[in-house]
Amino acid sequence: MTAALVTDGLGKRYGSQWALRDCTLEIPRGSVTALVGPNGAGKTTLLRMAVGLTRPSAGSVRVLGLDPHVDAAEALPRVGFLAQEHPLYGGFTIAEMLRVGRELNPGWDEEAARARIAELDLPLKKKVRSLSGGQRAQVALTLALAKRPELLLLDEPVASLDPLARREFMQTVVEAVADRELTVVLSSHILADLERVCDRLVILAVGRTQLAGSIEEIVASHRLLTGPRDEAEDVARLHDVVRESHAERQTTLVVRANGHVYDARWTVHELDLEEIVLAYLGQDAARRREAVLS
């Protein structure tokens, strides 16, 4: 079975600026993937290219084995997308929004959509314009889910929401994933929003993929090492150093370990996911500083 989303050397350039560059990744079916990176890392661009809103300038993207541009008619019914600003027709009532979904999607699940709106305690006659940010996000998500997609792409879905609305939104996503076979990719610049829900992680920074894999494997392989400064290079030969900081005689390393780390002279600590992500993003910030200075 083909992967849900595959990109190969994917890039997008606006004028002379690359919004995303050389992005190669594969997201297996049935996974829930967090796409994490600082603002401007290209997360939105990547997701828009996956759903065919934006054309790649370089490389290729395939969703469910299809080219989202060339095979749009075939790919679109199978991919759900929720843009960051949760776009809905402001002057429409919720009932009219559901009708939009029904008219534009052959696989539309009217029953599920109505049940979801009832669960949210929203009257069908209410205008979209008068909804709160959280309600609006929920209605937009309801639309994306009732389309019954195989792949659901959520671009910064909770960035604009308050903590309670965030929790409720993510709860809906969790329920949807539990309900049926659904691959989800969520982007965010705040990992905490996603950690509870996701089983895979992709870190995107400086417009490139920095790390991709299952969260379990990522947490298992990353270690914080503290040891003598003059032996840091020996460690680097064996393991991938993500980040290093030096004190006078002592060095602290975040490494992606290849195999076990045994060495009496180094103290080994486990890291949680957030610390690992921060190490990668810190690396990104350091590179950017270098780029500015050079």
Added chain:
Amino acid sequence: MIWLSWRQQRTETLIAAAILALLTVAFVPAGIHAADLYVQQHVARCVDRQTQACGFVVGNYVLNTGVLRGLLDSGWFNLIPGLIGVALATPILLDLENGVVRLAWTQSITRRHWIGTKLGFAVGTAVLAGAGFSALFTWYEIPFDRIFGRWDKFDFEWLAPVGYTLFALGLALAVGVLVRRSAAALVVAYGAYVAARLFVQYWLRQHLVAPLSATWGPRSAGPNLSSAWVISQVPSDKAGHPFSGGAQVFQACVRSNGDGFKGVSQACMARHGAGFTHAVYQPASRFWEFQGIEFALFAGVALLLTAFAAWRVLRTD
């Protein structure tokens, strides 16, 4: 998609319908009155007759048909097809401006399908609105056209208003996809619509087909220009060169007729290079030719502008 297009364009369609309803309420009773009066006052026998009595009959008739015809004469109603056309572009432009297209374009229909249906709806409504506008005034003008000829309200009749409405729609769409700020785009497009209409009406149209010209002397009636579009009619010499002398020539040629009544001596005028009349005009028989050209011109440009807008939408990243 059809329901969505209708739902999104509902307000603008109702505005267009309201404008046309308002015009209908005003002009239908006036039109019935004008047609009745035309029969009652035997205006038909004065068509193409230049006698003083007929001048009185026609003048009286126009006076009695009410003020609406004068309102139509003022030309302000030329703004209406543009207003409707520009209004019909707004739902599409607003969708593009506020990013809600990202919702529509990620449902199960292709972008091509989306823009095709949206434009189909807007263009269809524009054609209907333009045709309604035209039908009303073409009907209202029937008696007046018999008297003054069909050139008089050329841009209110038959095909022309449909072309104008489509043109305004196309302009607003094309400017809108370039500017991306709907309010500014609508203002710019409307300004361009008015400018283009004025340019065609006061300059371009008379050059579309080379006009006819005629020169005739004081004893000849000349061609029948009562239902022609007279572009210019000036005193001239026998060859048709316009009379270049000033008021002093007229004064020099004033002769006393003996009974104390003064007149201009035609022989004297002729000696000074005048006494003839030179007219440049489009004959009534060219009305349909010009209607066709005017429609093709505006609808053709509208087609190009609309196609450009569609192309830009399909290419939007």
